[in-house]
Amino acid sequence: MKAVVYTRYGPPEVLGLADVKTPVPGDDEVLVKVCAVSLNRSDWEGLRGTPLYSRIGGLFRPRRHVLGSDIAGRVEATGHAATRFKPGEDVFADVLSRMGGFAEYICVPQGALAPLPAGLSYEQAATLPQAGAIALQGIRDKGQVLPGQKVLINGAGGGAGLYAVQLAKLAGAEVTGADNTEKLEFIRSLGADHVIDYTREDFTRAGRAYDLVLDLAAYRSASACKGALAPGGRYLYVGGSVGTLLQVLLLGPVLGRAERKRIRLLAVRLGVQHLAPLVELCQAGKVTTVIDRRYQLSQVPEALRYLGEGHAKGKVIVALD
Numbered sequence: 466m467k468a469v470v471y472t473r474y475g476p477p478e479v480l481g482l483a484d485v486k487t488p489v490p491g492d493d494e495v496l497v498k499v500c501a502v503s504l505n506r507s508d509w510e511g512l513r514g515t516p517l518y519s520r521i522g523g524l525f526r527p528r529r530h531v532l533g534s535d536i537a538g539r540v541e542a543t544g545h546a547a548t549r550f551k552p553g554e555d556v557f558a559d560v561l562s563r564m565g566g567f568a569e570y571i572c573v574p575q576g577a578l579a580p581l582p583a584g585l586s587y588e589q590a591a592t593l594p595q596a597g598a599i600a601l602q603g604i605r606d607k608g609q610v611l612p613g614q615k616v617l618i619n620g621a622g623g624g625a626g627l628y629a630v631q632l633a634k635l636a637g638a639e640v641t642g643a644d645n646t647e648k649l650e651f652i653r654s655l656g657a658d659h660v661i662d663y664t665r666e667d668f669t670r671a672g673r674a675y676d677l678v679l680d681l682a683a684y685r686s687a688s689a690c691k692g693a694l695a696p697g698g699r700y701l702y703v704g705g706s707v708g709t710l711l712q713v714l715l716l717g718p719v720l721g722r723a724e725r726k727r728i729r730l731l732a733v734r735l736g737v738q739h740l741a742p743l744v745e746l747c748q749a750g751k752v753t754t755v756i757d758r759r760y761q762l763s764q765v766p767e768a769l770r771y772l773g774e775g776h777a778k779g780k781v782i783v784a785l786d
């Protein structure tokens with residue numbers, strides 16, 4: 466089968482389309498023919514080997530040689546004990562812990578798979594796993610956004626931002642989305658009430674206070690972020706610099722305690738089994754999936770460059786035949 470392979474960290478040029486062995490499903494695994502796979506920032510981070518947390522398991526060289534985690538496709542074959550699915554069924558999955566989605570076929574443990582939601586295409590379903598889990602848990606489960614609250618989503622123009630802005634609006638919040646100049650119109654189109662151009666304005670210095678800051682691109686100090694919270698507000702670190710992550714982990718529990726401000730890491734529970742509320746909203750037309758661009762498998766390097774260089778608005782998809 467064809468797969469997009471890399472053996473060292475670097476720019477998109479280190480990726481190459483190669484012929485590799487089609488995997489054989491283990492007892493509890495399902496062989497899926499990949500029909501669509503969406504790109505995430507975690508693919509870009511895993512390609513570049515930065516931030517440092519993206520090298521977990523492969524400090525000098527990538528442990529997994531095929532990136533791509535959010536897949537939708539069709540069951541091709543099943544292992545002896547994988548009885549939940551049958552060949553021909555449409556499925557989707559998040560395979561972040563093992564990657565391998567930029568390929569024609571992938572083996573997935575049956576527990577990580579769910580049936581393709583009715584009414585959603587392979588491409589739409591593939592946009593949901595990682596971005597949707599971050600947004601659902603950031604806005605609803607951990608963010609606990611209430612009507613009228615002020616919410617800032619930093620990095621709102623990307624994949625998780627796409628769903629986080631819409632969920633925060635559905636919860637009745639007043640939403641501000643921050644991202645680069647090119648993405649501001651897109652963030653407004655998702656329903657955001659205000660936008661901030663991070664290349665011109667630092668949200669921690671603007672003198673505004675939020676009940677929730679969902680930080681998808683955390684590059685400011687934890688104490689600066691604390692300053693952007695209203696009393697009783699929450700700051701959730703999702704991704705960004707390792708320096709900010711360490712500050713959040715080490716200082717977060719004490720910073721802002723006096724003003725009842727909570728500064729925490731959002732450790733996302735990944736897995737399509739947690740996505741049901743978002744899937745239902747998509748099926749009901751209350752949340753929209755936005756696919757900015759589609760690429761072929763051979764164009765994965767180009768697709769990743771588009772995302773990594775800051776152009777992708779919403780999701781980017783690799784569609785296979």
Ligand SMILES: NC(=O)c1ccc[n+]([C@@H]2O[C@H](COP(=O)([O-])OP(=O)(O)OC[C@H]3O[C@@H](n4cnc5c(N)ncnc54)[C@H](OP(=O)(O)O)[C@@H]3O)[C@@H](O)[C@H]2O)c1
Pocket residue numbers: 505506507510595596599619620621622623624625626643644645648663681682684702703704705731732733734772773774775776777
């Ligand atoms: N905590 C967890 O458990 C967990 C789980 C999975 C993933 N993650 C992390 O979640 C993060 C977000 O994922 P995603 O797929 O939504 O990424 P994405 O699609 O790339 O979106 C991130 C957005 O942030 C923007 N941005 C970059 N620097 C910024 C800054 N200084 N201020 C404001 N915005 C900035 C990016 O624009 P530019 O293009 O201009 O850079 C991009 O639009 C990733 O870092 C990923 O590793 C965390």
